[in-house]
Amino acid sequence: MGIDIPKRSYSGAIRTITVGKGEKSFAVGGETAYPFYTFEGEFPNAPRFGLNILDIEPEGWAESLLEVYGDVVKDPAAWAKKCVDDFGADIIQISLQGTDPNDKNLSAEHAVEVVKAVAAAIDVPLSVWGTANIEKDTEVLRAVAEAMDGKRLCIGPVQEANHRQIGAAALAYKHIAVASSPIDINLAKQLNVLLGNLGVTDENILIDPTVGGLGYGLEYSYSVMERARMAALSQQDDRLQFPLYCNLGVEVWKTKESKLPDHENNLGEAKPRGILMEAVTATSLLAAGGDIMIMRHPEAMKLAKQLSKEMLAS
Amino acid sequence: MFRVIAENINVMSKSIGPAMKNREKKPIQDLVAKLVANGSDLLDVNLGPARKAGDELMKWVVETVQEVTDLPLYLDTSNPLAIEAGLKVHKGKAVINSISARPERMDALFPLAKEYNSGAVALVLGTEGIPRDSNERAANAAMLMAQAGEFEIAVEDVWIDPIVVPVSSQQQQVASCTEFIAMLGDMAPGYSNTCGLSNVSNGSPDNLRPLLNQCYLLMLRHAGLTGAILDGLDTDILGIAKGKRPDLEKIVFDVMDGKEVDMGSLKEEELKFAKTTKMLLGQTLYSDSWLDL
Numbered sequence: 001m002g003i004d005i006p007k008r009s010y011s012g013a014i015r016t017i018t019v020g021k022g023e024k025s026f027a028v029g030g031e032t033a034y035p036f037y038t039f040e041g042e043f044p045n046a047p048r049f050g051l052n053i054l055d056i057e058p059e060g061w062a063e064s065l066l067e068v069y070g071d072v073v074k075d076p077a078a079w080a081k082k083c084v085d086d087f088g089a090d091i092i093q094i095s096l097q098g099t100d101p102n103d104k105n106l107s108a109e110h111a112v113e114v115v116k117a118v119a120a121a122i123d124v125p126l127s128v129w130g131t132a133n134i135e136k137d138t139e140v141l142r143a144v145a146e147a148m149d150g151k152r153l154c155i156g157p158v159q160e161a162n163h164r165q166i167g168a169a170a171l172a173y174k175h176i177a178v179a180s181s182p183i184d185i186n187l188a189k190q191l192n193v194l195l196g197n198l199g200v201t202d203e204n205i206l207i208d209p210t211v212g213g214l215g216y217g218l219e220y221s222y223s224v225m226e227r228a229r230m231a232a233l234s235q236q237d238d239r240l241q242f243p244l245y246c247n248l249g250v251e252v253w254k255t256k257e258s259k260l261p262d263h264e265n266n267l268g269e270a271k272p273r274g275i276l277m278e279a280v281t282a283t284s285l286l287a288a289g290g291d292i293m294i295m296r297h298p299e300a301m302k303l304a305k306q307l308s309k310e311m312l313a314s
Numbered sequence: 315m316f317r318v319i320a321e322n323i324n325v326m327s328k329s330i331g332p333a334m335k336n337r338e339k340k341p342i343q344d345l346v347a348k349l350v351a352n353g354s355d356l357l358d359v360n361l362g363p364a365r366k367a368g369d370e371l372m373k374w375v376v377e378t379v380q381e382v383t384d385l386p387l388y389l390d391t392s393n394p395l396a397i398e399a400g401l402k403v404h405k406g407k408a409v410i411n412s413i414s415a416r417p418e419r420m421d422a423l424f425p426l427a428k429e430y431n432s433g434a435v436a437l438v439l440g441t442e443g444i445p446r447d448s449n450e451r452a453a454n455a456a457m458l459m460a461q462a463g464e465f466e467i468a469v470e471d472v473w474i475d476p477i478v479v480p481v482s483s484q485q486q487q488v489a490s491c492t493e494f495i496a497m498l499g500d501m502a503p504g505y506s507n508t509c510g511l512s513n514v515s516n517g518s519p520d521n522l523r524p525l526l527n528q529c530y531l532l533m534l535r536h537a538g539l540t541g542a543i544l545d546g547l548d549t550d551i552l553g554i555a556k557g558k559r560p561d562l563e564k565i566v567f568d569v570m571d572g573k574e575v576d577m578g579s580l581k582e583e584e585l586k587f588a589k590t591t592k593m594l595l596g597q598t599l600y601s602d603s604w605l606d607l
Contacts, residue, residue, distance in 0.1 A: 186482060190601035197606075231599045239607065240599070 007040050008033075012236040014229075015202055016045065017243050019091065019176060019292070020125025021152050026090060028206075028291040029243035034229060035289045036311045046312055047286055049305045050091035050127065050294045051083040052249045055114040056098035056106070062259045064271040065296055076114050077121035084122050087298035093127040093154075094118050095250065099140050100131040108143035115144050119151065127154035127178070127294070129247070138165040145169035154178050154245065154292075156208055160191050167198045178245050180208040183217070185224050185231070185240075192239045206245040206292065213251035213258075214281045225288035246285045249296030252278040279303040286311075316535065317355040318555050319388055319508060320546025323379065324360040334361075337374060343382045349546040350383050353556065358388040358411065358543055361396060368396030376400045376408075388435070388543075394422045401430035408432040412475060414439035415454035424465045433471035435508060436462065438494075444477055448493040451476055452501060455494075459502060473506040473541065474498060481526065481593070481600050482517040488530075489596040495537040508541040509534065514594075519602055528554045529590040532566040566591045 016030040028048055033041025057074050058066070072078040076094060083089040094115060098106040111128075119126050128144050130137030141155055142165060156178030158166045163179070170177040177200050181187040188207055195205055209228065211221040225244055231237035252258055258274040260267055267273055278300035282293050286308055295301045322345060325331050333341040349357060359375050361368055368391060376387060380403075389400040390411040397410055412435035413423045427434045436458035438451045445451045455474055462472045476494045479487040491509075498507060511534070515526035531542060531554050544551050553559055565584045568575050569591040580588060586605055593604045601607075 184483075186485065186600045186602075189599055190603060193601055193603040193606065197603075235597070235599065237599050239601065 005039070008037075008234075010041060010233045012233045012238075012241055014232060014243060014291075015241050017176065017203055017206060019048075019152065019154060021150070022123065024124045025152065026125065031289075032233070034233065035287055038312060043312055045291075047290060047308050048090040048292050049301050049308075050093050050292065051087060051089040051298065051301060052093045052095060052129075052247075052294050052296050053079045053083065053118070054098070055094060055096050055111065056104065060259075062253055062270070062274050064274050065253060067271075068298055077117040080118045081121045083298070084124050087301065089124065089298075089301070091125045091127055091154075091292065091294075092118065092122055093129055093247070093294045095129040096131060096140060096144075099136055101133055101136045105136075108140045111140045112143050112147040116147060119148065125152070125154070127156070129156055132157050132159070132180075134159065134161045138162045141166050142169040145173045145175050148175070149173045152176060154206060156180055156206075156245070156247075158191070158195070160187070160194065163191060163194055164198060167195050167200050170204065171198070171200050174204075176204050176206055178206045178208045179242075180210060183210045183212070183220050183224050185209075185227050188224070188228060189231075189237070189239045192242065196239070202242075205242050207240070207242045208245045208247060211246050211248050211251055211281075211285055213248065213255055214277050214284075215257065216251065216255055218281055218284055222284055222288045225285065225290065229289040243291035244289050245292045245294070246282075246290040247294045248281050248285060249278060249294055252281050253296050275300045275303070283307055315540075316555050316557070317506075317508075317541040318353065318546065318552060319356040319358050319541060319543045320349040320352075320354040321358050321360070321512075321543045322349060322546050323357055323375070325362050325364070326360070334371060334375060339378050339381075342375070342378050346379050346382050350385060352546055352549065352552055354385065354546045355541075356386050356388055356409065357383070357546075358390050359400070360390040361393070362391065364391045364393040364396045368393040369399035372396040372400040373403050376403050380405055389432075394426070397423065398426055398430075401426060401432055404430075404432075407471070409471075409473060410434040412437040413458065415457045416441050420458070420461050424461055424467070427462075427467055427471075428465040433473060433506070434462065434467065435473045435475050437475045438477055444479065444487075446487075446490075448490045448497060451490065451494040452497055455498075455502065459505070469502075469504040470506055473508045474502060475508050475510070478509050478511055478513045478530070480516040480518070481514055481530075482602070485593075485596060485600045488514060488594055492533060492537050492595070495534050495539050499538050506541060507539055508543060509539065511542045511544060522602075522605070524548070524550065525586055525590055525605075526594075527551055528562075529566060529587050530594055531555060532559075532563055532587070533570060533591060533594060536563075536567050536570055562587050570595065 014029040014031045027045045030044040080092045098104045153175045155175045157180030158177045179191045228240045232240040282304035388409045388411040414437040438454040440454045476491045481488045514530045515523035
């Protein structure tokens with residue numbers, strides 16, 4: 001006797017957004033059902049996985065991250081190339097940590113120079129990430145947007161307080177605005193409304209819901225993303241029908257647990273611990289609807305990517 | 315008949331606070347005259363925590379207010395000594411604002427309500443904080459109703475307060491609050507009710523707060539609310555409370571009842587109320603720009 005599994009019907013769909021330019025550009029979004037509910041809808045574009053590099057040599061990074069990258073961390077362009085050639089990253093996110101006004105405070109010119117060098121070294125799409133300082137990001141990200149005219153970079157974080165300036169730059173130079181809100185579905189929606197009012201069109205917006213790493217608020221991010229997907233797919237909430245961009249690597253690898261030496265606090269070996277913390281975080285965020293996962297450890301990325309692939313194939 | 319409890323006699327007010335402190339009767343009595351003229355049914359006397367000499371202040375304010383009006387007062391402070399001082403001098407039936415479903419509040423205040431033959435606001439706040447849904451509200455309300463019964467307080471003197479929460483941060487909870495009010499007809503017939511309405515718009519843009527307050531008042535009235543703490547100087551919201559806007563009532567009630575509302579045919583103000591009702595019901599997700607979508 002056959003069993004009919006009840007199926008939900010959806011009233012909305014996630015928009016398809018094309019990231020980057022040229023042969024290795026890719027589309028994300030397009031889902032018509034809840035994450036991995038392949039029995040209820042279409043998933044024309046699998047989630048994409050990127051690696052996160054910095055514009056300056058990292059300080060205080062976990063041993064296993066430094067070990068896997070080796071010397072290239074001193075040269076952002078070489079670092080990015082390694083991420084693509086050796087580890088198969090779909091996208092590179094360069095975080096402009098050197099521009100942090102509370103630290104090295106490097107200039108917008110520095111940022112432009114590094115971003116250009118990185119872009120020249122890779123053929124996959126590039127995402128450029130500021131320090132979340134409202135004023136400095138406005139200055140730096142506008143300069144980068146202009147210098148990279150037409151390359152369809154992802155540019156973020158675009159926050160409510162600087163959405164006009166950075167949104168206008170994304171609009172003028174044809175990039176994608178990654179709209180960043182602090183783990184709050186109402187604010188996420190509002191920022192998308194504001195970007196729309198500014199003239200940023202729907203094919204140029206991604207949502208960064210702000211994610212927490214495992215043990216550090218992951219469940220809040222999960223809930224917000226889950227609700228965003230419910231509103232988008234079941235309530236036809238037009239302003240939330242965008243792919244979700246998850247900047248998770250930085251969150252996982254800044255935790256104490258990802259850096260503690262082997263066996264300290266009975267936490268086992270450091271290397272697999274950090275990798276698994278990142279892979280588990282990514283897994284949860286994929287299950288909540290993440291479309292672009294920005295990670296730090298290639299092994300963790302490989303695990304998450306494999307899982308996503310198998311889930312979509314089943 | 316809907317009862318308005320005016321919220322304006324408040325120690326936090328820039329004009330009334332100093333008058334209380336300096337024991338100046340005139341600003342307070344002038345305000346009372348306006349609130350009475352605007353049709354208030356009761357007046358809330360809010361002294362906040364009133365930790366220091368709250369009892370003396372409450373006694374003085376109650377006497378000052380009642381020199382110029384016979385309206386009954388809500389005695390609103392977290393200091394039980396100040397509540398008792400107010401009850402002692404209050405003429406007519408006062409209302410203690412409020413008794414939450416926490417043992418220390420119930421133990422301290424229900425005996426006072428009995429002793430002084432006063433009413434009490436039964437706030438559905440429990441030991442675990444703000445209830446998470448309509449069922450938890452109902453459970454706390456049941457506990458308060460039972461306690462009030464033990465002290466032989468008449469049901470109409472128990473004013474159930476559902477705890478209105480801000481829609482900007484807790485949209486789902488707004489729907490639970492509405493749902494809970496709708497349950498009261500069955501679970502608490504004969505009881506009074508009230509709410510701190512303007513909390514619904516806390517955190518929303520200032521220019522949109524009146525619309526949120528007015529719309530939610532209509533919605534709660536449709537669900538069965540019969541009293542609310544309101545700005546007694548805001549004639550717009552007072553009009554809404556007293557049923558003077560049947561045009562808006564029709565729109566809000568129709569949306570709530572799931573009737574087909576032709577959004578295209580509505581006037582601008584009606585459209586705002588229709589959109590806001592849908593949003594407050596949780597049919598559309600809140601954002602500060604809900605009216606523009």
